[in-house]
Amino acid sequence: MPSIETCVRAMITAGTSLSTAGIPDARVMHGFRLQDTILPAVTFEVAQDEYMSIGSAPLRMASVELRVIASTTTAALSFESTIRNLIVTGTFDTIVVSAVDFVGRYVEPPVVADGDETEPAQLVCNFTVYYKD
């Protein structure tokens, strides 16, 4: 069944630009990625979803946080333009996205430490999706 989560995943994996850039669709996951799986990868979460208008088919707004996880800051940042170009209006998994707003992004640098204390870099992108079911 289509949901805002499947819609966002379909938006990010639309076409071949992300896989061509180095992240195949199988590495685009909702919520989390397993430790020790191949990098780079993308995870995303819908943090908030609310009604914007009255009516039987109301406009809805969803706040999305997307993380590009890569071994270095430079590698994570290299996906920024690709991600920005993928966040567009259109119909994804039958859900009509009428407007999108790239709110901003920041970078969490990698943590260099011993063993499992090591953490990869993350490019965190926040965007808002306006859609109708």
Add this chain to the structure above:
Amino acid sequence: MALNSALSSFSFGGTVVAEVGTASIAMDRAPLESTAIGSKTKTFIVGVGGATANLEIFYDQASAAHTTIENNLNTGSAAVACVLTLDTGQTYTGNAFVTSFEVTAQAGNLVRANVGLQFTNAAGTANILTIA
């Protein structure tokens, strides 16, 4: 019983207006003072009633109802039937024309328009609006 506004709608000239964030109708009937000279307390009689409506819409010129509302103001068109329908089918109905239309484009937000409507009654109508 409380009503869910998510299932409400506002129509202008018979067309349901798309992407309405907020729809409000305000009725008023200001009292008329009838205090006699020498009286120590004020007295009032029922005044003349009226009503206005206000819409906040997510504006899009591709929406026919949005441009119809905009053109009503732009061309000075006559009042048309406006109906606020609530979840359970309860309605507020009257004839109104557009008195203001303000479009706002703000960074990080959708384009919005605030619409002001003035209800005007047909001659001889006793009530401000039809409430049913």
